Amino acid sequence: MRSAAPLPDHPELTVIHNSAWSEYRLENTRLCRGAHRTAHSVFECFWLDMVVCLVVAILWPIFAWHSAFKAGLAAASTLYAYTRCTQVLRESVVVLRSLGLQLETQRGLPFIPLFTSRRFIPFTTLRDFVINEGLRGWSVHYYLAVIQQSSNGEVTIDVPFENIMPRFPILLEVYHGVHELLFDDTTDSIAQTCNN
Structure with a gap:
């Protein structure tokens, strides 16, 4: 397992890769500036x-x-x-290859996580993972959206990082990472199956 902060200008984003999963973890920097306990x-x-x-x-x-x-x-x-x-400490998007996505939110005191909530989105219901834009007052805000469709045709949208609402460069990094891990691998395997 290796860990990296891919954006030097945004150390609040940590990417953790493993052979079976990858996690895009976003720390809430509004609580405390120091990520290390001093x-x-x-x-x-x-x-x-x-x-x-x-x-x-x-x-x-x-x-x-x-x-x-x-x-x-x-x-x-x-x-x-x-x-x-109940303050939000960090939010994560965990990519479980060929299984789906898991959205996590940790709440608690700074440096002391007390509660963790998780929502799993199976790959079979996952339709797309997009960057969307929304209006808040007079300004435009970008956010990630997970679009899923159930077996009865009902479409729902989940929003990763809905509490922290990071800036666009972080969203773009997570978007590319999730697409590379979930959708590009699937597209390549489907193309190889069709060619054989």
Whole structure:
């Protein structure tokens, strides 16, 4: 197994190749700039949590006797912890050769993945993997789309990297990689079968 960051200008994209699968992993750089765990990057990622704990520690003795304050603080703390623990850390497109695609999303605290969700798209239902464009407000955004068609003819679209929404050069790299691994191999094997 080898790992590489194919775009020097975009280190958030990591490509991992194996004989049976390839993964295009995109880190959420909006959470923390440092991909490696250093003292500075840990402080940068958790400074807001430290400030919130400090404010709660200062306000608790002042308003502890008031039950409405306790209820409000409990609700606010629960909401804050939920939003912190469900942040998107990274998203991946895993290409399983001759089987299909798997879209993964990892959520949790920075450096601490807590939840992983996966959606598998079998090769038999996969129709295309495209770069599409959509309008958001007054701007045009590009995104990847996996088009699949079920046996009853229903067409559905899944969006890889739907939470991170990377820029076009990253989308282009993933697009070419997925097409090279899934569709070009299939086209070559079909052409060889027809020639024999």
